[in-house]
Amino acid sequence: MTGATSIAYLKGVGTKKGAILREAGMVTLDDLFDYFPRRYLDRSAMKSISSLADGETVTVVGTVIKTQLDGDSPGRARFKAWLGDQTGVLELTWFRGVRYFSRSVVQGDSLAVHGKVSYFGHHAQMQHPDYDRLTPDLIESRNGECSDFELYNTGKIIPLYPTNEAMKQAGLGSKSLRTLIARAFELCTPGKEENLTSSMLADNNLLPLAEAYREMHFPSSHEQLARARYRMKWTELFYAQLLFALRHSEIRRNRAAVKFTHSGEVTQKLYATLPFALTEAQKTAVREIYRDLRSGSPMNRLLQGDVGSGKTIVAMFAMALAVDNGLQAAFMAPTEILAVQHYLVMKRLFNPLGLQVGLVTGRQRKKERQEVLAALGSGELHIAVGTHAMIEPGVSYATLGLVIIDEQHRFGVLQRKAFQEKAIHPHVLLMTATPIPRTLTMGVFGDLDVSVIRQMPVGRIPVRTIVRSEEEKGKVYDFLRAEIAKGRQGYIVYPLVEESEKMDLKAAVESYQELSSTLFADLRSGLIHGQLSPDEKESVMEQFRRGEIDLLVGTTVIEVGVDVPNATVMVIEHAERFGLAQLHQLRGRVGRGEHRSTCFLLYAKMSADARERLSAMESTTDGFLISEIDAKIRGAGNILGKEQSGTLSGLRVADLNKDFDIMQSARAAAFRIVEEDGQLRSAEHVMIRECYVRQYHDRFTLADIG
Incomplete structure (x- = not known):
């Protein structure tokens, strides 16, 4: 059998369990092998309740001896459970998802809880701990001989898999998944075909892929587990960065974008009529954008700036340059209220310069919308401001040359692509007022040039x-x-x-x-x-x-x-x-x-x-510092919002908040091979190309290999 074999062939997977596994993304044996543990239960690291120290993050195993639901209104309800072992009692509290936890954690459950310990008086507490429901063989040590399957469930380092409610109800908890994965290993060997070159393995001291798979699911030691996780993270980040390297290479090769040749009357008038002076950081950002627009290659730039740092006026200079060069500019915001705000500001500054600005939103009156769209299609409107309504099929532009997306992390990749397809190779400027840690900037926007405005306007008094x-x-x-x-x-x-x-x-x-x-x-x-x-x-x-x-x-x-x-x-x-x-x-x-x-x-x-x-x-009040703190508290995956797809949502093992060093190493390797071989056609790289297209292309859909 091969990794493409259906999981239906596994003993213990019937019709019902098979349907639930498919819904969770496990259709083939390869899918099962790629369903990595979310955490490992290490018996040597578990602590008794009486030995817990304030502030430490630990795993505790015990039995739920009591539960209590307080409050019934959203935002005020909380759910408590008391976990006991032979040495004491630990109080668990959930303030979010109260209804779910009150149903899923019940008296008599045996749980392994993982979280940060705090003390109220002499009482140990954990708030919003991770937890896994355990079977008795995970709690009590066994005497005598064990079968291989039992060893998978009672070894020193026990993998714990992510499970949803449907999986739990069907008996597909961590123990069952470990058993199924062990059976899958008996049928075929995952990773038998390498997805990295031998030189990459040697240069980066990486485990062979087959060995890494086995250690991920059945760790032989902490050291080997660490090496396996490093290998999987490195590979994942390499292919994510390969996407960026390919996009970057493709953009450099593509000279089809309209070339802005000059700044003219509109740009000069805008500068002359500003009621304030631009900061040096704003001037630098404007110069970087102007350089892109004059290059002949499509601009692909991210403009980061803290709240109130003056990104909008920088964008307006780019729009003025577009009009000076006979082109239209379009500015898309994530909400109607923000679109209206930008529309009013731009109308106030642009109308005296002779520019026509139009608003396009989904909730406009039909007649008003039709008039705006007609003016946009005829070229009468120089600048369009609006929401995602701007990318609907019926919206067309006469000479769109510049696309600006504000608070871009609130838009999905497909929405951004739809906007770009409204013109042939338009220049694109993405903006965000949410300062992004460098790990996320490289991990999510690795193909973009980045301008950062860290300087606040002169005279701004900190709040x-x-x-x-x-x-x-x-x-x-x-x-x-x-x-x-x-x-x-x-x-x-x-x-x-x-x-x-x-x-x-x-x-x-x-x-x-x-x-x-x-x-x-x-x-x-x-x-x-x-x-x-x-x-x-x-x-x-x-x-x-x-x-x-x-x-x-x-x-x-x-x-x-x-x-x-x-x-x-x-x-x-x-x-x-x-x-x-x-x-x-x-x-x-x-x-x-x-x-x-x-x-x-x-x-x-x-x-x-x-x-x-x-x-x-x-x-x-430093937004960049706050973003770093936020990433540490919430994890990288939550910083950019639910709509952000692309590489971030494609990552299964790597953590952009914690794995910056791995990402730098993987990025360097990805950009190096694309620089050497832009289409990955050489004998050494064809395997990388085939693997990218076969395994990763669906997950990282922003770039094609020509």
């Missing part, structure tokens, strides 16, 4: 951030009122999370109604949230900008699209429910003017993770 409990809300509101009395403006933001969006929105609206009729009845208050129509949002935003609203209350739509220099106070309710990146984005709405600004983070219940996030917010 003071203060963490306060709900009990101190009265004092916080007093401060807010005092600032408004000085002629300033402020925000109050309520959380809006996916799992309880309707209830959150209702709470925000009710809180606004109460505040505007009681505590702040004498102030001019406004409400903004995602359920308002575009016209309603625009109206509220414009009133706030003009100073007709003192206090803007809303949900996280305030995160983007609202730029009011006179706003000096932000109060974020239930700040413990927000992620670091979102808190930083929200904070960026204040501190944009000449007056000192303050951001209050109000919390109701503080978990260990929340304390770490809020402490980070209090300690720094």
Whole structure:
């Protein structure tokens, strides 16, 4: 049999289990071999509850002796379980996914829990631990002889596999998967065909692929397991970086992009009419973009900049250059409120220069949309600003030469490709206000040139951030009122999370109604949230900008699209429910003017993770530093959002947050062989080419080998 053999041939895989395995992505034996453990249970590293120390991350095995569900409203519920061994009791708490955990963790379960230990008094605790349900043979040592299969389940280093609820209900837990994988190894040998050259193995001290597969599933020692994991990570990152090397090579070969030859009247007028001076970092970014646009090769650049660093004006200079060269520019934003904000800013600056700017969104009135699209197709519109509605099939451009995608991590790869296909080899500028750690920049945008704006505009005063409990809300509101009395403006933001969006929105609206009729009845208050129509949002935003609203209350739509220099106070309710990146984005709405600004983070219940996030917010306003902290807390895979696909979602073993050194090594090798052999046609490299096309091309679909 071969790795392409169906798992249906494995003993123990019936019709029902086969269907569940297929749903989890395991169709062939090769799929089963590639279903790597998510963690390993090392008996020598397990600790008894009485020996736990505050702050350490450990694995504890025991039995659930009691469970308790507290609270019934989203955001307030929590689930607790008490795990006992012969030495003591460990309290486990979940604040998220409460309903799921309350059903899946029940009294009498034997669990291996893994997490960070904290103490409340003399009581050991873990919050949101990873856990695996264990069978008795994993807890109690056995005497006498064991069969081979038993050894797989009771050895010193035990692989634990990711399982979903359907797998668990069908009896496909870690033990069953280990048994199936052992049987698969008896039928064929994974990795018999190498996917790296012998010189690459020797140069990088890598295990042979077949040996690495066996050690991944049945480790013989910690040292060999470490070498196997390194081999798998290196290979995975090599093929991910090979994608970038191929794309980079293809872009360099492709001279079909329109060449911008000059900066003209529009560019000069824009510079002359700016009400502020560009920072040196902005000027550098503009020069780098201009150099790309004049090169004749399609620009493929990422512009990173912290909140308020001035990326939009840099993009506008690129757009002005496009118009000077007789081309259209299109600017796509992830949300309607952000698209409207950019549209208003660009219209205000571009209209006096004689440029026509149009807005394209999905919720426009039909007649208005038709007029905009007609003007866009005829070339009457120089610049289009909008949402993903800009890439729909019916939208065409007369002379599109420049594509700009703002907050690009909120768009999937296919959406970006669809935008680029609206013209022949357009220049592309991706922008993000979420500073990205260098590991992610290289791992996800390895084929892009990168411009970074780390310098804030002159005179920008850092925002003071203060963490306060709900009990101190009265004092916080007093401060807010005092600032408004000085002629300033402020925000109050309520959380809006996916799992309880309707209830959150209702709470925000009710809180606004109460505040505007009681505590702040004498102030001019406004409400903004995602359920308002575009016209309603625009109206509220414009009133706030003009100073007709003192206090803007809303949900996280305030995160983007609202730029009011006179706003000096932000109060974020239930700040413990927000992620670091979102808190930083929200904070960026204040501190944009000449007056000192303050951001209050109000919390109701503080978990260990929340304390770490809020402490980070209090300690720094540097978005790049915050992104590094965020990556450590949440892991690299969560930083760029759910919509980010490409190499990040294709990684199964490597962790971009932790494996930077491996990635550098793999990247160097990938770029080296593509530089030597751009189409991977040589006898030495044809195996790499075939493996990429066969195994990795579907996962990393951004580049083709010609």
